[in-house]
Amino acid sequence: MNQTREFHHRIDDALHNDQLRSNFRSAMTGVMERRAQQFPDDDQLQALREQAQAVRANSLVKQPELLERLEQKLTENGIQVHWAEGSEQANAIIHGILEAAGAKTVVKGKSMVSEETELNQYLEQRGIQIIESDLGEYIIQLAKEPPSHIVMPAVHKNRFEVAELFREFHPDIPYTEDVDELTQTARQVLRTRFANADAGVSGVNFAVAETGTLCLVENEGNGRLSTTAPRLHIAITGIEKVVEKLSDVPPLLEILTKSATGQPITTYFNMISRPRQPNELDGPEAVHLVLLDNGRSRIRVDEELLDTLRCIRCGACINHCPVYVQLGGHAYGTVYPGPIGIALEPQRLGLDQAGTLTSACTMCGACAEVCPVKIPLPKLINRLRAESVNEQRTTTPLSGRGSLRKPSEATIWKLWSRLNSHPRLYRMFTFAATRLRWLTPGKLGAWTRYRSAPRPARQSLHDLARKEGFSNE
Amino acid sequence: MPAPERAYFFATCLIDLLYPKAGLAGMQLIRRAGVEVIFPEDQTCCGQPAFNSGYRDEALAVARAQLACFRRDIPVVVPSGSCAGMIKAHWPELFAGQPDEAQALAVAARTYELTEFLVDVLDIQLADLGEPVKIAVHTSCSARREMGVADCIQTLLAQLDKVEVLTQDREAECCGFGGTFAVKQADIAGAMVKDKTDALRATGAERVISQDCGCLMNIGGAFEHQGDGPATQHVAEFLLERTS
Numbered sequence: 001m002n003q004t005r006e007f008h009h010r011i012d013d014a015l016h017n018d019q020l021r022s023n024f025r026s027a028m029t030g031v032m033e034r035r036a037q038q039f040p041d042d043d044q045l046q047a048l049r050e051q052a053q054a055v056r057a058n059s060l061v062k063q064p065e066l067l068e069r070l071e072q073k074l075t076e077n078g079i080q081v082h083w084a085e086g087s088e089q090a091n092a093i094i095h096g097i098l099e100a101a102g103a104k105t106v107v108k109g110k111s112m113v114s115e116e117t118e119l120n121q122y123l124e125q126r127g128i129q130i131i132e133s134d135l136g137e138y139i140i141q142l143a144k145e146p147p148s149h150i151v152m153p154a155v156h157k158n159r160f161e162v163a164e165l166f167r168e169f170h171p172d173i174p175y176t177e178d179v180d181e182l183t184q185t186a187r188q189v190l191r192t193r194f195a196n197a198d199a200g201v202s203g204v205n206f207a208v209a210e211t212g213t214l215c216l217v218e219n220e221g222n223g224r225l226s227t228t229a230p231r232l233h234i235a236i237t238g239i240e241k242v243v244e245k246l247s248d249v250p251p252l253l254e255i256l257t258k259s260a261t262g263q264p265i266t267t268y269f270n271m272i273s274r275p276r277q278p279n280e281l282d283g284p285e286a287v288h289l290v291l292l293d294n295g296r297s298r299i300r301v302d303e304e305l306l307d308t309l310r311c312i313r314c315g316a317c318i319n320h321c322p323v324y325v326q327l328g329g330h331a332y333g334t335v336y337p338g339p340i341g342i343a344l345e346p347q348r349l350g351l352d353q354a355g356t357l358t359s360a361c362t363m364c365g366a367c368a369e370v371c372p373v374k375i376p377l378p379k380l381i382n383r384l385r386a387e388s389v390n391e392q393r394t395t396t397p398l399s400g401r402g403s404l405r406k407p408s409e410a411t412i413w414k415l416w417s418r419l420n421s422h423p424r425l426y427r428m429f430t431f432a433a434t435r436l437r438w439l440t441p442g443k444l445g446a447w448t449r450y451r452s453a454p455r456p457a458r459q460s461l462h463d464l465a466r467k468e469g470f471s472n473e
Numbered sequence: 474m475p476a477p478e479r480a481y482f483f484a485t486c487l488i489d490l491l492y493p494k495a496g497l498a499g500m501q502l503i504r505r506a507g508v509e510v511i512f513p514e515d516q517t518c519c520g521q522p523a524f525n526s527g528y529r530d531e532a533l534a535v536a537r538a539q540l541a542c543f544r545r546d547i548p549v550v551v552p553s554g555s556c557a558g559m560i561k562a563h564w565p566e567l568f569a570g571q572p573d574e575a576q577a578l579a580v581a582a583r584t585y586e587l588t589e590f591l592v593d594v595l596d597i598q599l600a601d602l603g604e605p606v607k608i609a610v611h612t613s614c615s616a617r618r619e620m621g622v623a624d625c626i627q628t629l630l631a632q633l634d635k636v637e638v639l640t641q642d643r644e645a646e647c648c649g650f651g652g653t654f655a656v657k658q659a660d661i662a663g664a665m666v667k668d669k670t671d672a673l674r675a676t677g678a679e680r681v682i683s684q685d686c687g688c689l690m691n692i693g694g695a696f697e698h699q700g701d702g703p704a705t706q707h708v709a710e711f712l713l714e715r716t717s
Contacts, residue, residue: 015660029643322647326664359658362651362665363525364614379566385527392529413523417531420486421538423515430490446659450666451694454491461484461493465512470482470500472514 004356004404007333011360014331020156021326027155028325034262035316035370052255053374055248056310059240060300066209066242067291073212077274079287087117090292094119094201094234095126097288101232103128103198107190109218109226110134111203112150112313113236113292115335116348119201130201131193133222135186142169148329150336151260151315156328190222200226200284204237205312206252207289210245214289216270217256219263224270233284235272239291240300240309252312255372260314295348302396308343308380310373315340317367317377323360332357339367343380346388352400355388430460476595479509480548483539483584485556485686486518488707492686495707499552499587502713506595513542519551521559524567525652533567536560540576548594549584552709554616554684555652557586562619586616587709588625588684601633603715609639609678609703611669611692613685614647626684626708633715639676643668650691666695674702681705 014020039045059066071081082097084090098106106123108130114120120130120141132141136154140147142165147153154162163177166185173185202223206215214235216223227233243249257263276283299305318324318338329337334345334354342361345354358381367377386392388404419425433440437456444453459467466472480503488496500510520536523529543549551557561581568577591597610626617623630638649655649665670692673681681696681703683689689705696702 362647362654364647365618389527413528413531417534420517420535426517450663452697456490457493461489461496464497470512
């Protein structure tokens with residue numbers, strides 16, 4: 001399968017890139033420590049996780065009703081709501097709004113949903129100039145790379161690599177490898193662009209149905225500028241981001257920032273409720289919200305896979321994943337990397353397209369242990385493995401079910417199953433394997449590239465137990 | 474629960490064929506504590522390899538074949554966090570809606586990982602008879618997270634006066650075994666076990682102890698392949714050796 005081969009190529013590239021791996025190791029170690037410092041009391045953490053899980057689970061159960069209420073409230077507030085089934089439609093809606101407003105330049109806040117729809121490419125092809133205002137996003141925009149992490153998009157680059165990029169794109173500014181100076185440079189460049197942009201595009205962290213409020217969590221103030229300085233603001237988000245009440249937000253916000261970056265609270269927290277009013281001095285004249293489905297309604301139908309949609313995009317599962325730290329985000333080849341990517345992308349794109357991702361998991365459970373909304377990630381990944389080799393007895397509308405089944409592998413498991421479900425066969429096998437242990441090959445494919453081959457013992461435990469007089473029943 | 478008179482021992486396929494001495498040591502520790510150990514001869518495997526690979530029907534057939542072995546209402550002791558975790562955490566899912574679901578749930582409810590059984594049920598007391606030794610512990614991810622028994626191995630080792638337990642960097646990180654993961658994603662697994670063995674070697678420990686033979690096969694095999702590193706041993710063998 002081509003996609004499988006591509007995945008293996010990317011893995012190979014990542015594992016041979018020592019600089020990349022050391023960038024990820026040091027970044028992930030830091031962010032894990034910072035998160036741990038925010039949760040000194042495990043009981044309190046567990047209570048907060050329960051609360052956050054309950055809020056998100058409630059939102060998903062009531063989602064259709066909440067989305068209707070959200071639309072109604074936003075409309076009352078003067079925010080125009082648009083619905084998009086897929087990426088193409090979402091992009092076309094946004095382009096249409098920009099065109100109608102005569103907007104040629106867009107300043108953009110960080111939005112993973114816009115990565116899903118590949119909005120930047122879409123708009124650039126239609127002659128609209130986009131500048132990413134989040135520092136990390138700006139760096140990868142210069143480098144023409146996709147994000148390697150959902151919260152820290154440029155985490156794969158160290159400061160020397162960033163300094164090189166800035167030298168190339170801002171030759172007028174003195175070269176520096178100092179992180180603070182680099183940040184200042186970016187701020188100066190970006191600030192002048194904010195003032196001149198025709199429109200701002202942003203994501204949304206929580207959309208509150210009760211009040212029609214769009215919440216945006218950020219650290220650099222770029223989100224606030226993108227959503228207030230230009231005369232037009234367009235927000236885009238996935239339909240699962242809706243929550244019922246304003247009182248649902250504080251527990252989610254607290255656990256989001258602590259889990260994501262180990263901050264008690266981010267520097268900025270924006271609550272957008274309406275466009276500029278006649279008596280107000282600033283703010284956009286028009287605000288739009290694009291609500292994207294992109295497979296989410298399909299996922300919601302399955303009562304187990306539904307848990308995937310609880311995600312608040314903190315990235316803690318990614319930060320704690322022992323596979324991600326070895327590979328980095330680009331190796332996954334999907335918008336969302338790491339455990340949440342392995343769980344979400346095969347559902348969003350189809351098992352035939354992204355099912356191979358499920359092999360990049362040891363089932364260690366580190367992700368589920370830290371997930372602020374208690375998504376059982378290993379359980380979901382295991383389910384997707386099962387669905388990709390064999391349609392399970394459910395009515396889930398998952399696409400590509402059974403598409404990764406290989407006859408040779410299926411035969412091996414059938415033989416294995418037969419051997420281990422027939423005690424007499426099993427005993428014959430262990431008898432042969434122990435007596436003929438000298439025949440065990442010294443090379444066992446990929447296993448012995450990194451380890452010596454295991455060898456059967458002279459006698460099985462069945463043999464030893466009998467000899468030592470342990471009873472059989 | 475009070476110490477039972479009898480307990481089943483579920484060896485796991487890996488221990489049966491590759492590490493039988495670890496299994497035998499576990500059985501001897503329990504027997505020494507005054508509990509009769511029953512080793513049902515028809516036992517094979519918990520079904521985990523196929524389950525983790527997505528082959529649930531094949532896993533179910535194997536798990537089902539174990540039910541007849543562990544019928545009596547006595548504990549089932551498993552010298553592996555991951556196999557115990559398979560039974561406790563995943564059999565309920567695997568058997569859901571099956572005619573023998575109740576039987577499977579009953580076995581799951583009576584299942585203990587070995588160190589958990591020694592500490593929580595038998596409250597075993599150990600006297601260290603060995604020479605001073607420095608060791609490092611690798612707790613398997615399933616013992617730590619699925620079973621939540623990471624403290625039990627520490628409790629047992631703390632009873633041994635002359636054993637110094639050293640801690641390695643990133644102690645809670647997976648060693649990269651992951652069952653079929655080590656075969657399907659061999660190069661990632663290779664990178665992971667390299668990091669794990671480096672961290673363990675850096676402690677200066679003479680031995681690495683674990684509750685799980687899967688991790689030991691991975692870590693020990695890597696040390697051997699690298700030509701340098703501490704010996705690896707299952708906790709049951711280590712405890713028995715220190716106390717007899």
